[in-house]
Amino acid sequence: MTPEILARITAARAARDLSDLARQAVGATAETISPSERIVNARRLRKMANDIVDLAVLAEALAGADWREITDALSRLDPGTVEEEYAEAVGEWAAVTESEAETAAAGIEGLDAWYARHREDHDPSAENPVTDLLNRH
Template sequence: MRPEILARIAAARAARDLSDLARQAVGTTAETTSPSERIRRARELRQMVNAYVDLVVLGEALAGADWQEISGALNRRDPATVEAEYADAVAEWSALPESAAEDEGVEDLDDWYARHREDHDPDLEKPVADLLNRH
C-alpha cells in the first residue's frame, strides 16, 4: 500500500479520536473540576489537532503536493522551512514496507463513520475503504 494512503488512514484515525474526545469535552461541560484539569483537557485536544494536521500534511506531501501549496494552506511563508520540518517524517513513511499496511483498521473507521454520520455529512458508505480503491 502506498505511504500516502497509510498516512491518510492514520489521519482518519486521528480525526475519529479527536471527534470522540471533543464529544467527551462537551459532556463534561457542567462537571465540577479544577481549572487546571479543564485546561489540561483542552490542551490534549489541541495536541490531537496538531497531530491530525501533521498527518494530513504528511499524506499530501507523500502524494506529491507542492510545498508552496502546503505552506500556503498552513498559512506559513517559507516552503523550504515547512519541507524541512516534515522531511524526516516523509522519509520514514516513504520507506515503509508494503507489509506495514496489514491492519489499518479501515473497516472499523467506516463503521465508526456510519454510526456517527449526520444528515449534513458526506453521504458515503465506505469513506475510508474508498481510498483503497484509488489507483
C-alpha cells in the same frame, strides 16, 4: 497500499479519536473538576488537532503535492522551511513497505462503521470513506 494512503488512514483514526474526545468534553461541561483539569483537557484536544494537521501535510507530501501549496495551506511563508520541518517524517513514512502499511492499516472497516454511526445529514454521504482509499489508483 502506499505510505500516502496509510497516512490518510492514520489521519482518519486521529480525527475519530479527536471527535470522541471532543464529545466527551461536551458531556463533562457541568462536571466539577479543577481549572487545571479543564485546561489540560482542552490542550489535549488542541494537540490532537495539531497532529491531524501534521498527518494531512504528510499525506499530501507523500502524494507529491508541491511544497508551495502545502506552505500556503498552512499560512506559512517559506516552503523550504516547511519542507525541512517535515523531511524526516516524510522520509520515514516513504520507507514503509507495503506489507508494513497493510499491517498498520488493519481494521480500517471499523472507521467506516464509526462514521456510519455518527454521520449526520450535512456530512459527506460516502458509505465507505476510509476503505474506499484502497480502491484508489
